[in-house]
Amino acid sequence: MEEIFALEHVFFHIGFAGYIVATILYIAYLFVQNEGVGKLGSIIAFFGLITHTVSLVIRTINAERLPLNNQFEFATCFAWGIVLCYLFLEKKFQFKYRGLGAFVMPIGTLVMGYAFSLPKDIVDPMPALQSYWLLIHVGVSVIAYGAFAVACGISVLYLLKSRHFAKNPDSNPHSIYHKYFPDLRMLDDMNYKTIAIGFLFLTLCILSGAVWAEQAWARYWSWDPKETWSLITWIVYALFLHARFTRGWRGNKTAWFAIIGFICVLITYIGVNIFLPSIHSYA
Numbered sequence: 001m002e003e004i005f006a007l008e009h010v011f012f013h014i015g016f017a018g019y020i021v022a023t024i025l026y027i028a029y030l031f032v033q034n035e036g037v038g039k040l041g042s043i044i045a046f047f048g049l050i051t052h053t054v055s056l057v058i059r060t061i062n063a064e065r066l067p068l069n070n071q072f073e074f075a076t077c078f079a080w081g082i083v084l085c086y087l088f089l090e091k092k093f094q095f096k097y098r099g100l101g102a103f104v105m106p107i108g109t110l111v112m113g114y115a116f117s118l119p120k121d122i123v124d125p126m127p128a129l130q131s132y133w134l135l136i137h138v139g140v141s142v143i144a145y146g147a148f149a150v151a152c153g154i155s156v157l158y159l160l161k162s163r164h165f166a167k168n169p170d171s172n173p174h175s176i177y178h179k180y181f182p183d184l185r186m187l188d189d190m191n192y193k194t195i196a197i198g199f200l201f202l203t204l205c206i207l208s209g210a211v212w213a214e215q216a217w218a219r220y221w222s223w224d225p226k227e228t229w230s231l232i233t234w235i236v237y238a239l240f241l242h243a244r245f246t247r248g249w250r251g252n253k254t255a256w257f258a259i260i261g262f263i264c265v266l267i268t269y270i271g272v273n274i275f276l277p278s279i280h281s282y283a
Contacts, residue, residue, distance in 0.1 A: 008062060009120065011055035012076065016116055018048025019083065019109040026101030030176050038098035038180075042090060045105060049083050052112075056080065063122045068138040070123065071273060075115035077138075078269070081146025082108035089150060089190070099180030104153035111149075114270070133212035141205040145265055147198030148237075151191050152262035155255035158187045162252055188250050191258055199237045206230055229268040236261040 025041030056076065059067045067073040086104040090097070162184060182190065209227070210220040221227060240257040243249040249257075 008055050008058040011051045011058065012116075015048045015050075015052030015055060016109075016112050018044050018051060019079070019105065019112050022048055022101070023105040023109045026098065026105050030099055030102050030180060033176065033179070038101075039095075041101055041105075042087075042095060042098060045083060045101065046087060049080070049087060052076070052080055052083070059122070066135055066139075068134055072115055072118040072120050074138065074142075074269075075111060075118060077142045078145055079108050079112035079115060081142040082111060082149040085143075085146040085150045085194075086153075089194075093182075097180065097182050099176065100153065100157065100182075103157045104150050107149045107153055131212060131215065133208055133215070137205060137208040137212055140201040140208065144198045144201035144205055145269065147194050147201065148258075148262050148265050151194040151198065151258045154187055154191045154194065155258040157181060158184065158191065158255045159252060161187070162255075184251070188254065191254065192244060195237055195240060195258060195261070199234075199241060202230075202234055202237065206234060226268060226272045229264065229272055233261060233264040233268055236264050 022041045022045035025037055025044060029038040029041055056067055059073070063069075068077060082104070086101065086108065090100065161181060165184070181187070209230075213222065214220045236257065240254060240261065243257070244254060
């Protein structure tokens with residue numbers, strides 16, 4: 001058993017190292033403007049995801065349950081979701097816009113670093129967690145948070161690119177803003193679609209959590225700090241979608257909304273656990 005536990009951590013550390021190296025390569029790619037560097041970043045990010053996935057599979061076998069029960073397990077799954085969502089997006093656009101990795105991969109790497117700092121012991125889940133609703137509730141939240149992290153990275157890029165073109169309307173067509181990133185309209189569309197997917201899964205997360213809470217504690221909603229911040233996060237992204245559909249908001253306004261929304265995600269996940277007493281402190 002100890003050998004299996006150690007093997008899990010070997011793959012976890014390899015995956016973490018892969019994310020760090022990939023992040024450095026994606027950032028370097030923008031400076032050296034060499035396609036080989038960008039391609040290597042993608043390869044190492046994919047390698048990191050594979051080894052990270054192996055570590056999660058080993059932990060699942062070792063714990064005889066899905067790794068979704070405590071802070072470390074959710075953090076490592078959160079990072080996995082971010083990298084998976086990003087690499088899916090990169091593949092969808094046929095690796096034309098690897099420059100996005102310089103804005104998204106650092107988020108996944110930082111979340112992985114947070115997981116690295118947490119206790120990694122395997123413990124038996126508390127009675128309230130011994131439910132099939134755990135898989136649904138936490139599983140959809142991993143997808144939602146991963147999508148929102150990608151949207152945040154896209155939004156930061158949008159604001160930087162928008163500011164660059166506002167100051168340099170006759171920008172060199174061979175600059176990195178032209179060569180390695182989608183145009184502003186495409187970035188805005190990518191931001192919207194990514195948030196729409198994340199919002200759907202966040203809604204499922206809140207609804208499944210309410211049903212689960214009723215079974216575990218005989219109440220659907222208790223205004224627990226994490227529940228409250230989940231609702232605040234949901235409202236922020238609902239306002240994003242509402243403003244886009246009814247008021248035609250685009251560009252910088254919605255980019256800022258996406259960044260504020262992800263800050264709410266981080267408060268919900270990390271801030272509440274550290275600073276506020278909550279029945280959800282296990283995750």
